[in-house]
Amino acid sequence: MFKNKHVVIAMIVAPILAIMSYFATDYIVSEKPHIAKDGKIYKMRVNSNCRWESGKCTIDNEDVEIDIIGARTNNLLALDVSPNVLVNSIKVAFDGKNTPKDMEVNKNNSLKWGVSLPLKNESKMLNFAIVINRSVLVVQVPTIFIKKINSDKIKSGH
Numbered sequence: 001m002f003k004n005k006h007v008v009i010a011m012i013v014a015p016i017l018a019i020m021s022y023f024a025t026d027y028i029v030s031e032k033p034h035i036a037k038d039g040k041i042y043k044m045r046v047n048s049n050c051r052w053e054s055g056k057c058t059i060d061n062e063d064v065e066i067d068i069i070g071a072r073t074n075n076l077l078a079l080d081v082s083p084n085v086l087v088n089s090i091k092v093a094f095d096g097k098n099t100p101k102d103m104e105v106n107k108n109n110s111l112k113w114g115v116s117l118p119l120k121n122e123s124k125m126l127n128f129a130i131v132i133n134r135s136v137l138v139v140q141v142p143t144i145f146i147k148k149i150n151s152d153k154i155k156s157g158h
Contacts, residue, residue, distance in 0.1 A: 033062050038134035046141055055147040059139050064132065070146035072119065077146065079103070079126075081113040088131040092117070095125035095140065 002008060036042060042061055050057035057068040069080040081090055081103060090113050091100035098121045106112035123143070130137040 036135040041136045044137050044139035050141055050145045053147055054145050057141055057145040071149050072146050075119050077117045077119055079115050091129045093127050094121050095123040095127055
């Protein structure tokens with residue numbers, strides 16, 4: 001079998017063609033990054049650290065990265081949000097028919113935002129709407145990452 005030069009050449013060329021076709025397909029069909037347009041809505045990606053009770057969740061979309069730190073007691077949820085770019089506003093709500101609540105910017109640091117939410121309408125997901133210039137970034141984050149603390153008083157960094 002290995003004495004036939006055609007079989008030997010095919011065994012060498014086939015893996016090379018497979019790898020080349022893999023990268024060519026990715027190049028042809030993958031979404032190309034583009035500049036955000038005013039008035040458009042873009043989705044953000046939820047990173048893997050949001051899947052366990054780490055206390056921190058990172059979301060991103062190309063060059064925009066936002067860290068969310070959460071802590072909860074029996075009746076209150078405190079969220080601190082730290083984007084890596086200037087943000088115009090951030091709204092957050094539990095998934096469902098809850099009214100979004102505006103987050104407040106830290107007066108000492110414009111890259112830190114915070115809010116406290118009552119847990120009466122708690123759900124398994126948090127919805128965020130982040131306005132940067134006139135573009136809106138939306139994301140739905142699981143609440144599993146939020147650490148539970150034993151204190152009745154929690155401070156939000158806003």
